[in-house]
Every structure is written in structure tokens, then in C-alpha cells.
Amino acid sequence: MITMIDIDRMVVDAAKIHLRGICGDAMDREEGDNYKIIVEDCVPHLKKFAAEGQKFDYVINDLTAIPISLEPTGSFWDFLRLILSLSIDVLEEDGKYFTQGNSSNMRDALQMYEDQLNKLEVKVSFSKETVCVPSYHELWVFYTLWKSAQS
Template sequence: MAAARHSTLDFMLGAKADSETILKGLQSIFQEQGMTESVHTWQDHGYLATYINKNGSFANLRIYPHGLVLLDLQSYDGDAEGKEVDSLLNKVEERMKELSRDTTGRVKRLPPIVRGGTIDRYWPTADGRLVEYDIDEVVYDEDSPYQNIKILHSKQFGNILILSGDVNLAESDLAYTRAIMGSGKEDYTGKDVLILGGGDGGILCEIVKLKPKMVTMVEIDQMVIDGCKKYMRKTCGDVLDNLKGDCYQGNCVNLTEALSLYEEQLGHLYCPVEFSKEIVCVPSYLELWVFYTVWKKAKP
């Protein structure tokens, strides 16, 4: 599947931009690529020059009076054309350094963004940053009644589980799983343990090694379990192959049943506890969230 390659090159000049000098100085570089020019000017707001190639690629050169110069170039993501784009960017960068006469304060070239490709390598973090992963294969992509489930392969991190656009867990993330379990500070030997969620099998796989009395894992989405037991085996081992083991059992139930099991387990802790439950509708999530507050019961 064809993809578009979006390349950028930014200059922050140390002085106000001489727009006409920059346009004239760069014109020959674009002409060498067979690109025709269209220039728009705004009084007190600089210049916008658009260069179009007969093969469909185009470049926008935006020159702001205060010294910011931006070049955006969009082209087809082919090997030969990719080399032409890199060559053009190199020539523009060198010419800009000549034209600015050492007044360039900062030059920034980002890796090209590939848009519309078969494999999506860009995924947002929880705090709103965009991360590009070295994804080279879509391993699993299915829609369940609850969410979209993707498992993508990364050369660096192994298979990565992504649920409705949120990165959940990769095969490299054993440290994350162990941190959830208390980083070795919690003793699970001979105890009853309840795992709400965890359909990737990571926590279940690690906790059964610590010889608990019984582990109950509750997951609402059977398709997460099915995908992970086949494609996330470095994370879950073989614990998802059969959801009833010597010291564990897995259940795929709806949310109401899951909460009922959670409340039941609260009555089997090593010390008596009390709890309160609040169900809140989060408007932007378009769903209900359940919040528990649990505290140790006061001695009579």
C-alpha cells in the first residue's frame, strides 16, 4: 500500500528574514527538481511559496518576517524518490546557511512522517506525546464487542498489545508487571489473589511462580485472552492455554460479575476491611467508572 512521506526542515534565523533574498536564493534548487512555483505574500506577515512537481510531490516554503523559515515537503514514499527528497533537503539546508551568512540560530530536521502506510508506527502516550515505534508487522487486529485489539511487532520491544489505540503491554515489559505486583515486597505464598483485568496473562504468569493458594483472574474480553495466548507468549507463557491450573483459574465475565467477585474477595483478606463504592459517568469517556475506597476495619 502506498504511503505519503512528510519531511520538514525548520530554520530560526538570528535576524529578521529577508524574504525576497531567500526566495530568490532557493528558487534554482526547486527548479532543478522540475518543480513549478506559486508565491503568495501577506503584508507584514511574510511569504508562502508552493512548489509542485509533475510526479505529484509538493513543497511549502513559509517565511515569517521575524526570522522563522519552514519547509514542508510531501512526496510518495518510494526508495528512489526518498533519496531525491533527502538530496533536496540537504541542498536547501546548505543554501540557507549561505544566504543567512551565519545568522542561523537553529536548524531542525525531523525524521519524515510516513502517513497512510499499511503499518501505523505512531501511538500517543497517556500524557499526550506522540511516540514512533519501530513497528514492522501487524500480528493481530480484531474488533471485539468492547474494543479494538491490536498486537504489533516491534524490533526493539517484541510484540505490543494495543487496546483501542492505547499501548498496554509489550513483551519487553516484565519490569512493569513486577512493579504492579509490588517489586518483590509482597508475599503471595499460600494466599488467595484476585486479578481484575490482566487478559494479557502477564501478572497471572508471574504470580503463579510465587506459590499462592489460589489466583482468580477476571477479564471481560475473551478476544484479548485469545490474541495474547497466541501472540504474547513471552509475556503469558502457557497460563492462558488452559484457564484452570493447579493454583489458578481464569474467568471471562461481564463487568457486574467482575465487581461482585472483587467485593467477595475483600471479605477474605488477612484482616477485616470495609469499603465504599461510587459509580461515576465520565462524559468524555462515554462510559461508567467504578471507584472503590477500602479501609481496615476498626477493632471493636
């Protein structure tokens, strides 16, 4: 079962067009036997999933890049921490969380993000991969997180 939540109707409609090659006509409807597309803010849904104890094998966050700032403070960082915390809350014990980082040139921002990972209530481990994203015209860092064994 796949649940996709996106706040932007235009993104969902574009996905229906651009994913046709791999999804066929499956996305012509927003709910099927093994998928559901929700066009709303993900925060209330993540909070509801967490409250109900619903867990996911994978959470893919494509919301936003790591903010560029001198300190990990302010509304963008608060939002990033909220999404990160809620996503880890709904992640299965052996699940994976995937998210974009930022440009590989933004070393300070990437380090601030990694520092935030060490401050989570649930301990996580992570790997990162730097890849060329042609549409960005630069190298971009992507993260995979998973819950660490609790000591």
C-alpha cells in the first residue's frame, strides 16, 4: 500500500501525467486497491498516523531542502524538525526515511542538519549520497535515515 500526501493539487496532477509511463492509468483515480493520494497538508495526517500507531516501511520526504542559515533556528528549521520528528514517529522499526538535503556545496547547512539528527528523541543512523541532479545543474545530497538500535 502506498499513501501519497501532497498539499499542491498541481503537483499531484503533474505526477499523474509524468508517471504514466511507470504507473499506467493507475493514477487516473486517487484511490485504488494498493494506493491512496491525499491532496492536503501532511502534518495533520502524520500526527493522526502517529496517534493511531500506524507505521510505514518507507517515508519519502520531498517537501523542502535543508534551509540555508547561520544557525538552525527560525520557522524553516522548525518546520524541518517537525516533519522529521513526525516521520520518524510513523516509521517501522526497520523502516527507511528518504529525504533531500541540499547542494553538496552547502557544507555548513548539511552539517547543521546532521547535528539535528543527533538531537532527535528517537536515535537514528543515516547514510548520504551525492548525485548530479540535471534540473538543478549541480550535485545534490540525499539522505537515508533509519532507527538505531536502542541502548
